[in-house]
Amino acid sequence: MDSATSSSSPDPSPRRAHSMRFRVAVSLAALALLAIVVQSIVMFRLLDRKEEEFIDQQLSEQIEHSMALWQKSPDAAFPNTPSMWLYRVGKGEAGQGVPPFLARLPVGNHETYLGSKEYHVAVREDDKARYILAYDVEDHESRLDSLIAINLSAAIGLALFTLLAGYLVAGRLTRQLESLAGRLDASESQSLVEPGMSDELLAVASTLERYRLRQAAAIERERAFAANLSHELRTPLTGIRTDAELMAGLPAMPALAQRRAQRIIASVDRITRLSSSLLLLAREGTPQATETVALRALLESLWQELTVELTPAPPLVLAVPEAVAVQADPALLALVLRNLLDNALRYSGTGPVHCLFVDTRLIVRDAGPGFTDADLGRVFDRFYVGERGMHGLGLALVRHACEASGWRVSAANAVEGGGELTVDFGAACLAPT
Known part of the structure; x- marks a missing residue:
């Protein structure tokens, strides 16, 4: 049984059309x-008709001449x-x-066949006899x-010549377009407008x-805003x-208050690290400082933080080997996993949340009703309101962080029921598969 899926990344190998040069x-x-x-076709039809008229004329002249000579x-x-x-x-x-x-x-000019051979026949009569002149047109048909x-061969040859000539001429026409594409891809500072461009290409x-x-x-405005906000x-x-x-640090502070103070410190540190990573991501586009992070330990730690206030805490079913590790920015990886677990926790209620690792993919499955067809295509959109409620920024941040890190994230309905979100770490996964 197949499940519907939605991926946030484009097809890595889209089908490419032939080049404009080749198509021209x-x-x-x-x-x-x-x-x-x-x-x-027009020429051969005209030639065939004229040849028929010429043969009939020759037959008429020949039979009249033969009757006179007789x-x-x-x-x-x-x-x-002959x-x-x-x-x-x-x-x-x-x-x-x-x-x-x-x-x-009968008397007249005729075109008749004997087997596969074609004959033109002229029949005449005078007061003494009937004259029949038959002409085998095989030589004419052969010519x-x-x-x-010959014409077909010439047509094919001319078509091939036109193909080659057209390819060369089109190459001259598309050279400026290829140059424009190269400059667009190579540098942000180099102007795309060049002297000598055609009017269409200049536009x-x-x-x-x-x-x-x-x-x-x-x-630049977004980067400046992110820096100011940070x-x-x-x-x-x-x-x-x-x-x-x-x-x-106060000795007289109750133990419960001290624990809450430690949680505040940990939360502030997490926000600081996350804001630093997001600021760096806004400036550079890709994470710069990466570390080897144990995936299972991070999942357990994040789950404990998310469920510390819940009684009873929903079960987390981990099928992630201890040896699995990911080379990633720790703050961004924690952001991705925290939002995946939080999303699953929101829809599972008291049911279990499953985390499975297959090949290079982490699958987080909830115990909820799953995604609708309309939701699947927009799970990772910011503030999307679907039948499961508003998605907010959590999954949108997941997509942003995954795309910046070179990972692929997708949503699907599990065969066993419930929705599942999958992150494919690809080459960043360091565990043996």
């Missing part, structure tokens, strides 16, 4: 071949060519020696077939240049941590 060349070659074929010299009346035969049947004669398929033809073969380059400048300005948070967090340390 093929289009030119196909157009040339089509034009040649159409022209050839009156003076019968031996000279026969055509001087592909023509003249038959004369006198009035009242049976016409012995005349092939039956010729003998039954026409040869002409068709594309100018639009891309304006878009890139707007994007760079927006990214700075503004650091001061009150430092004050909170200092007060919590003082409270925890």
